[in-house]
Amino acid sequence: MAEKFIEVKNVEKSYWRDTLEIPVLNNINLDIEKGDFLALMGPSGSGKTTLLNLIAGIDRPSTGEIFVDGVDIAPLSDGMLARWRSDNVGFVFQFYNLLPVLTAFENVELPLLLTKLSKQERKHQVETALSIVGLADRMDHYPNQLSGGQEQRVAIARAIATDPSFILADEPTGDLDKVSAEEIMDLLSQLNKEFGKTIIMVTHDPKAAEYARTQRHLDKGELNNNHA
Amino acid sequence: MKFLKLTWKNSFRHKLRTFLTILGLAIAVMAYSVIRTSVDAWYAGASASSPNRLVTINNVSLIFTIPMAYKEKIEKVDGITGITWAQWFGGVYVDPKNFFAQFAVDPVTYFDLYPEYIVPEEQFQDFLSQRNSVIVGRKLADRFNWSVGDPVRLIGTIFPGDWDFVIAGIYTGTKEITDESQWFMHFAYLDERMKVEAPPRAGQIGSFITRIDDPNRAVEISNNIDAMFENSIAETKTDTEEAFQLSFVAMAGSIVAGLKAVSVLVIGIILLVLANTMAMTARERTSEYAMMKSLGFRTAHIAGLIFGESLFIAAMGGLMGILITLPIVNLVRVGLSDFFPVFKLDPITVMLGFSAAIIVGFLAAIFPAIKAVNTSIIDGLRIID
Numbered sequence: 001m002a003e004k005f006i007e008v009k010n011v012e013k014s015y016w017r018d019t020l021e022i023p024v025l026n027n028i029n030l031d032i033e034k035g036d037f038l039a040l041m042g043p044s045g046s047g048k049t050t051l052l053n054l055i056a057g058i059d060r061p062s063t064g065e066i067f068v069d070g071v072d073i074a075p076l077s078d079g080m081l082a083r084w085r086s087d088n089v090g091f092v093f094q095f096y097n098l099l100p101v102l103t104a105f106e107n108v109e110l111p112l113l114l115t116k117l118s119k120q121e122r123k124h125q126v127e128t129a130l131s132i133v134g135l136a137d138r139m140d141h142y143p144n145q146l147s148g149g150q151e152q153r154v155a156i157a158r159a160i161a162t163d164p165s166f167i168l169a170d171e172p173t174g175d176l177d178k179v180s181a182e183e184i185m186d187l188l189s190q191l192n193k194e195f196g197k198t199i200i201m202v203t204h205d206p207k208a209a210e211y212a213r214t215q216r217h218l219d220k221g222e223l224n225n226n227h228a
Numbered sequence: 229m230k231f232l233k234l235t236w237k238n239s240f241r242h243k244l245r246t247f248l249t250i251l252g253l254a255i256a257v258m259a260y261s262v263i264r265t266s267v268d269a270w271y272a273g274a275s276a277s278s279p280n281r282l283v284t285i286n287n288v289s290l291i292f293t294i295p296m297a298y299k300e301k302i303e304k305v306d307g308i309t310g311i312t313w314a315q316w317f318g319g320v321y322v323d324p325k326n327f328f329a330q331f332a333v334d335p336v337t338y339f340d341l342y343p344e345y346i347v348p349e350e351q352f353q354d355f356l357s358q359r360n361s362v363i364v365g366r367k368l369a370d371r372f373n374w375s376v377g378d379p380v381r382l383i384g385t386i387f388p389g390d391w392d393f394v395i396a397g398i399y400t401g402t403k404e405i406t407d408e409s410q411w412f413m414h415f416a417y418l419d420e421r422m423k424v425e426a427p428p429r430a431g432q433i434g435s436f437i438t439r440i441d442d443p444n445r446a447v448e449i450s451n452n453i454d455a456m457f458e459n460s461i462a463e464t465k466t467d468t469e470e471a472f473q474l475s476f477v478a479m480a481g482s483i484v485a486g487l488k489a490v491s492v493l494v495i496g497i498i499l500l501v502l503a504n505t506m507a508m509t510a511r512e513r514t515s516e517y518a519m520m521k522s523l524g525f526r527t528a529h530i531a532g533l534i535f536g537e538s539l540f541i542a543a544m545g546g547l548m549g550i551l552i553t554l555p556i557v558n559l560v561r562v563g564l565s566d567f568f569p570v571f572k573l574d575p576i577t578v579m580l581g582f583s584a585a586i587i588v589g590f591l592a593a594i595f596p597a598i599k600a601v602n603t604s605i606i607d608g609l610r611i612i613d
């Protein structure tokens with residue numbers, strides 16, 4: 001039996017707009033195995049990004065528990081959660097979210113500044129990450145000197161630079177053309193297969209979802225039980 | 229240290245905006261420093277005064293005289309170790325705009341009571357030997373290109389007529405704040421002519437200056453002097469030299485108060501400018517801060533980046549302000565030398581100007597930092613599904 005890595009237990013999430021409660025997630029139960037590549041799909045407003053944020057520890061559930069590698073992250077303080085994220089989570093955003101004033105190298109180095117690694121060790125980590133994503137020759141380029149696909153690859157390099165336990169990708173191909181989207185999905189697939197990274201990806205795109213080992217569908221805040 | 233590069237790069241993300249903000253800060257620091265130096269210049273006379281000297285004038289006003297005959301009584305007051313006197317001359321050199329302070333004094337006793345005026349011995353002996361000779365300050369001599377031996381004619385206003393003088397000597401000050409723009413002539417030269425041309429004005433002087441043995445007794449001695457002339461035709465008012473000088477500042481009290489208010493206002497305005505810059509900066513980077521927080525950057529990191537950038541810009545503005553203050557103060561000193569004999573940039577003013585910039589940098593970052601720190605990652609990324 002595969003090792004259970006992430007356990008989402010009876011999670012509910014609501015937002016408040018003034019006195020109006022807006023339920024987003026309803027009684028979510030989800031187990032993700034170590035080394036899995038999960039695609040969370042669903043229409044807009046279904047709650048898939050909210051679920052991703054909860055698993056990432058950048059939002060807190062209204063009720064329920066989320067265990068990651070045996071650690072219940074919901075009760076952690078803000079500071080502890082920040083430290084936990086820097087140690088365990090790699091983020092890939094739809095719009096890359098690179099800092100425009102930093103080069104590709106410096107962007108990838110950003111999360112490593114929070115570690116105790118020496119400058120030389122950081123350099124090694126950054127160069128390795130950029131080599132994996134195929135941008136070793138673009139280290140000194142600024143984001144505006146890169147194509148969208150290349151920017152997303154830099155973002156992926158940033159996500160893996162700290163060698164996190166798992167990678168969360170929110171619509172990683174949403175802002176890319178077809179060719180670039182395929183390159184990004186190939187890269188994520190490679191990270192999953194060759195490097196054993198657990199990946200949770202939110203996507204609208206059925207083609208992108210095909211790269212995942214598992215697909216789960218959310219609709220109106222509820223997780224469908226049928227696994228793809 | 230690891231984040232300095234990011235702070236540096238962030239500071240110059242909008243080069244024009246940053247440059248204009250730094251320039252604004254620099255101009256504000258310069259304006260603050262020049263205004264404060266101007267205020268110091270008003271007080272220069274008081275700063276240069278001696279605690280051992282008292283000044284006695286007519287109780288009604290400085291423009292009224294007191295009889296020379298008072299000297300005999302005043303010098304006998306207990307605690308007084310020296311006495312001299314001076315009379316404002318008020319002549320015009322070529323053109324009324326060539327204003328400078330002219331005093332008719334008793335040569336020996338006056339320079340004895342003012343040891344801060346240094347006159348070469350040979351020149352001083354020449355001054356003593358010639359009634360129509362004068363001693364002038366180095367700055368005054370430089371201003372009109374006067375040299376020892378030059379004849380100078382003044383046109384009297386308070387004491388009408390043409391008055392011919394010869395420059396006998398040039399004095400320098402022992403301190404930087406000593407006024408080197410004054411003119412000292414023989415009182416006897418003035419008084420003898422008054423005896424002939426306007427006898428009622430002879431034997432009248434503007435002020436007695438006395439040296440006392442103990443500054444702590446200044447009030448007591450002042451009271452004793454004034455008590456002797458109560459109910460006389462010319463009651464006196466005696467103060468320490470510092471209080472006497474400050475009374476001149478008080479005459480322009482509103483101007484000085486206005487200058488002080490403007491200096492504070494300048495700092496307030498630039499605080500708003502920098503605060504606006506930092507608020508715009510933080511607002512533009514909301515999603516970046518959210519991204520950084522999602523990577524594990526904590527409150528202190530985000531606040532540190534904002535404070536670092538604000539303080540860096542403020543420090544740059546402060547330094548640039550100091551650099552442009554130096555030549556500006558020199559220009560003002562030359563331009564206003566008629567009004568401010570001493571116009572010197574005090575190191576304390578430089579420190580205050582730079583400190584004000586740093587404080588502004590700190591204050592300007594507070595609200596943007598609070599907002600950035602309190603914005604949730606979700607709101608920052610705007611990724612609520």
